[in-house]
Amino acid sequence: EREGRSHEEIVRMRRELLLPNLSISYEKPIKFVRGEGVWLIDDGGRAYLDCFNNVCHIGHAHPAVVEAMAKQAGTLNTNTRYLHDNIVAYAERLTATLPKELTVAGFVNSGSEANSLALRMMRAHTGRENAITLDWSYHGTTQELIDISPYKFRRKGGKGPKPHVHVATVPDSYRAPADWPLEEHGRRFAESVAELISAMQAKGEGPGFFIAESIPSVAGQVFLPEGYLREVYRLVREAGGVCIADEVQVGFGRVGSHWWAFETQGVVPDIVTMGKPIGDGHPMAAVVTTREVTESFNNGMEYFNTFGGNPVSCAIGLAVLDVIESQDLRGNALAMGNYLMDAFRDMQKRHEVIGDVRGLGLFLGIELVTDRKSKAPATEFARAVSNGARRRGVLMGTEGPHDNVLKMRPPMIFSKRDADHLIAVLEDTFADVARTLG
Numbered sequence: 001e002r003e004g005r006s007h008e009e010i011v012r013m014r015r016e017l018l019l020p021n022l023s024i025s026y027e028k029p030i031k032f033v034r035g036e037g038v039w040l041i042d043d044g045g046r047a048y049l050d051c052f053n054n055v056c057h058i059g060h061a062h063p064a065v066v067e068a069m070a071k072q073a074g075t076l077n078t079n080t081r082y083l084h085d086n087i088v089a090y091a092e093r094l095t096a097t098l099p100k101e102l103t104v105a106g107f108v109n110s111g112s113e114a115n116s117l118a119l120r121m122m123r124a125h126t127g128r129e130n131a132i133t134l135d136w137s138y139h140g141t142t143q144e145l146i147d148i149s150p151y152k153f154r155r156k157g158g159k160g161p162k163p164h165v166h167v168a169t170v171p172d173s174y175r176a177p178a179d180w181p182l183e184e185h186g187r188r189f190a191e192s193v194a195e196l197i198s199a200m201q202a203k204g205e206g207p208g209f210f211i212a213e214s215i216p217s218v219a220g221q222v223f224l225p226e227g228y229l230r231e232v233y234r235l236v237r238e239a240g241g242v243c244i245a246d247e248v249q250v251g252f253g254r255v256g257s258h259w260w261a262f263e264t265q266g267v268v269p270d271i272v273t274m275g276k277p278i279g280d281g282h283p284m285a286a287v288v289t290t291r292e293v294t295e296s297f298n299n300g301m302e303y304f305n306t307f308g309g310n311p312v313s314c315a316i317g318l319a320v321l322d323v324i325e326s327q328d329l330r331g332n333a334l335a336m337g338n339y340l341m342d343a344f345r346d347m348q349k350r351h352e353v354i355g356d357v358r359g360l361g362l363f364l365g366i367e368l369v370t371d372r373k374s375k376a377p378a379t380e381f382a383r384a385v386s387n388g389a390r391r392r393g394v395l396m397g398t399e400g401p402h403d404n405v406l407k408m409r410p411p412m413i414f415s416k417r418d419a420d421h422l423i424a425v426l427e428d429t430f431a432d433v434a435r436t437l438g
């Protein structure tokens with residue numbers, strides 16, 4: 001006996017009641033009724049290994065999060081114009097995970113709101129509008145963020161770049177020109193940013209800001225070549241702009257080796273935005289910046305956010321940090337990521353369709369190609385693997401301009417057993433899809 005409304009009825013009601021431009025995952029939709037740790041359980045009682053969600057950072061329905069939330073919600077929730085311990089405790093703990101220059105936090109409710117606040121700070125600090133953004137990036141859902149998200153404005157329904165928006169090449173080493181020596185990728189790709197700045201300067205203008213995910217995810221789990229951000233940040237700052245790191249997907253220790261993925265590039269951004277994993281599913285987000293930027297932003301206009309930084313959200317944020325630290329989940333992410341990468345590299349030897357494997361910690365991608373030489377995207381194969389894994393009870397996604405990169409972001413509590421399960425399902429699915437597609 002299945003729980004609640006039938007799938008058909010929910011699909012029909014969604015069609016009538018919800019915005020029609022909201023898609024549903026998978027050819028055959030899933031109805032989940034419960035989550036626990038790395039598992040999502042559907043209305044038929046079947047458990048799926050969640051290797052995709054990103055938000056359930058320390059696992060679905062984590063008891064420490066549920067307890068912190070219930071306890072604080074049963075005591076007090078109110079806005080941040082009253083004094084409360086949680087917001088200052090959380091700001092102190094959060095900023096302690098960041099480089100020493102990044103000392104001031106602003107609390108909001110979604111990744112989009114964090115990026116919007118970052119843009120307001122940037123404007124106050126530089127007095128400029130000009131944006132440099134990476135191709136195929138996504139930074140949020142408000143109009144001003146759609147405007148700096150080529151993933152949206154370059155595709156169906158989009159209206160192309162506005163005059164203040166300048167799009168830099170995705171620094172994708174796998175698809176770099178063949179005659180570029182590997183050690184020069186960072187500098188060569190940064191030339192695209194240098195050219196945009198020169199064009200602005202030729203018109204007597206300059207960049208307001210550069211924004212990038214520290215590991216461009218929507219572009220296909222692209223790992224920035226060594227030295228890339230160091231060179232880009234230098235160019236942007238020299239020209240009077242600020243550097244924003246979007247850590248909405250990749251932050252909070254997911255990469256394992258560091259708390260924040262920008263640290264792997266040896267840079268310190270002026271503004272960092274964070275969201276998704278911050279509350280293990282609870283809608284909260286944050287901006288952390290320097291004292292200097294904060295002083296410019298403090299121009300007489302109050303910044304107040306009704307829900308941002310409320311006692312319940314901050315209690316949850318604290319619980320998430322507690323669990324990451326006390327259980328060394330960063331260490332686990334790094335170990336499990338290395339284990340999975342070894343297995344993926346091994347699979348690459350056996351499956352011709354695997355063109356490239358990329359990952360650090362629990363942020364992973366497998367790029368599929370129909371031909372390793374031409375690197376022609378194997379889009380149909382990738383979709384078939386994602387659907388095949390779902391039939392075998394494992395959730396992942398596809399990503400990238402050609403939708404040919406398998407995307408995995410499992411919870412930080414992912415165990416060796418979970419990893420072996422994922423590897424076995426991928427092996428089986430690859431072999432099956434290769435047979436079916438020929």
Ligand code: PMP
Binds near residue numbers: 110139140213249276
């Ligand atoms: N930045 C990045 C990199 C994202 O992936 C997203 C969400 N997919 C956002 C910003 C916006 O976050 P939200 O959906 O919480 O507004």
